[in-house]
């Protein structure tokens with residue numbers, strides 16, 4: 646069945662009431678998506694109710710879903726079956742061209758996975774998401790995981806990973822955000838979302854003041870998950886099963902600043918065991934200071 650792309654009046658009231666109760670805008674968007682609303686439309690509808698007073702005009706009447714028009718350029722990810730980095734060969738297992746996604750094997754060694762978990766376990770905090778309205782990082786019920794960050798080039802171990810990852814993603818180390826480790830317990834999940842900052846969200850410009858838009862993501866798996874916990878791409882029906890040391894790469898911003906909505910993705914619920922990942926997000930420009938490790 647097609648996604649819903651018009652906003653019935655009762656849903657306008659529902660959005661207003663829930664915003665008035667103090668619900669996070671993202672949780673309303675996710676509820677709407679669960680009720681078969683198109684994700685991009687749901688986001689625009691919630692933003693629309695936030696910014697309009699009174700009844701919504703024809704802005705939310707049924708409109709055919711426009712073709713995204715995203716132009717696929719040569720992928721940033723290097724071509725070939727093997728990506729040779731300065732200290733490790735990474736195997737390409739699967740490539741998807743639209744959207745650009747690749748499953749990679751051997752990005753991290755078993756020892757590096759264990760070390761990252763060990764370094765993170767004692768400093769985990771409940772994960773936050775960027776609030777679409779305010780641009781602030783907020784705890785959101787639909788992201789049931791805990792996380793921690795490592796500043797770029799924080800120490801020689803992290804610097805070595807940052808360098809390898811930048812070679813795999815074919816982006817300068819300086820454009821990267823700090824590695825983010827996430828832990829999901831049984832039942833933990835991350836509902837479908839975009840990693841880029843949606844331009845229609847008032848909070849996005851705050852996020853983009855340094856480094857610009859995000860361009861690409863590398864999610865690396867630090868353990869094998871007993872059951873569930875796949876990385877899902879609902880728009881194309883793809884599920885990547887976590888495998889220790891492997892990763893899923895995807896890119897979504899091209900040279901014309903277009904954004905690829907087909908990269909909607911999430912972490913499906915972990916149904917048995919736990920899941921550890923480390924994520925790298927790249928920006929269009931230099932994001933932060935990345936001094937050489939001391």
Ligand SMILES: O=C(O)CCC(=O)C(=O)O
Pocket residue numbers: 827835840864874875876877910911912913922924
């Ligand atoms: O848990 C996953 O597999 C996906 C994680 C994710 O989407 C992210 O870190 O941005």
Ligand SMILES: [Fe+2]
Pocket residue numbers: 838839840910
């Ligand atoms: Fe993500």
